Amino acid sequence: MTTSPPSPRGIQSIEVGGALLRALAHQGQALALKDLAREAGMPAAKAHPYLVSFIKLGLVAQHEDGLYGLGPLALQLGLISLQQYDPVRLATPRIEALAAELGHTVAIVVWGNRGPTVVRVAHAPTPLHISMRHGTVMSLADTASGRLFAAHLPETLWRETLRAEGLAPAALRSAVAALRQRRDDALAWGLAQTLDEAVPGVSALAAAVLDQRGQLALSLTAVGPSSAFDATLQGPLAAALRRDALALTQQLGYQPQWQALPPA
Structure with a gap:
C-alpha cells in the first residue's frame, strides 16, 4: 500500500490574507471593506488588519474614497509575470x-x-x-x-x-x-x-x-x-x-x- 507524500506546510495567516488579494484580482475593481471581506469569506474586522499590512507592503492601496484596490507592488509583480509568459x-x-x-x-x-x-x-x-x-x-x-x-x-x-x-x-x-x-x-x-x-x-x-x-x-x-x-x-x-x-x-x-x- 502506498501513501501520497504530505502536503508542504504553509503559513496559515498568509493563506487567509491571500484570499483578500484573490478577491481583488477576481473582481478587477476597487471594493469597500465590507464587500471585499464578503468576497474573501471573512468578517470585516478580520480583514482590516490584513489590509493594513498589505498597504504597508504595497500589495494593496486605499483610495481617497476609502475603497481598496491593488497596490503598486502588485502591479509590478503582474507586469513581471506577464513578461515571463510566452x-x-x-x-x-x-x-x-x-x-x-x-x-x-x-x-x-x-x-x-x-x-x-x-x-x-x-x-x-x-x-x-x-x-x-x-x-x-x-x-x-x-x-x-x-x-x-x-x-x-x-x-x-x-x-x-x-x-x-x-x-x-x-x-x-x-x-x-x-x-x-x-x-x-x-x-x-x-x-x-x-x-x-x-x-x-x-x-x-x-x-x-x-x-x-x-x-x-x-x-x-x-x-x-x-x-x-x-x-x-x-x-x-x-x-x-x-x-x-x-x-x-x-x-x-x-x-x-x-x-x-x-x-x-
Whole structure:
C-alpha cells in the first residue's frame, strides 16, 4: 500500500490574507471593506488588519474614497509575470493533452506575415487523425482559425491576405458578422467552426486565447474527419477547447468579458 507524500506546510495567516488579494484580482475593481471581506469569506474586522499590512507592503492601496484596490507592488509583480509568459510555450503542453483527450489533431495557430499560421501540432494517439504541418498558412475564408482571426482583427489587417487567396473582402464579412453576433452567447463566443469547407470530409473548431490586452494571441484549433468530429458549439469538444483557451487567457493576465468584442 502506498501513501501520497504530505502536503508542504504553509503559513496559515498568509493563506487567509491571500484570499483578500484573490478577491481583488477576481473582481478587477476597487471594493469597500465590507464587500471585499464578503468576497474573501471573512468578517470585516478580520480583514482590516490584513489590509493594513498589505498597504504597508504595497500589495494593496486605499483610495481617497476609502475603497481598496491593488497596490503598486502588485502591479509590478503582474507586469513581471506577464513578461515571463510566452503564449505559445504555455499552450504547447495543453494541445498535447487536448489531442489525447479529444482523439483529434490540435494545433496552435498565430497571426503571421502571410496570415493565420500553424506553429505547433499535436496528433491524437489514434490512426484516425488529420495530418497538419508546422508553417501551414490557413485560409482566412474557409478555416475556423482564419475566421476567428478575421473576427478579432481590423479588416485593414486581413484584407490583403484575403485578396491573396483570390477573394474580395465581402466574401468574409458575413462570416465575421456571424461570429460577432454571438457576443451575447457566453457558450458560443470565442469559438469558430467549419464543416466540410476547406477540405471535404474535414471539420474544425477554433477557440480564442486572448493576451493581457484582450487581443487575440493565438487559436487552439482542433481538426478531424467530419464523420467522427463534433463541431457543434455546445458539444464536449467545444467545451474542452473553451476550457483550455479560457485558462490560458487568464494565465496571460486577462479576465475576458465575452460580451465585449474588439471593435472592427
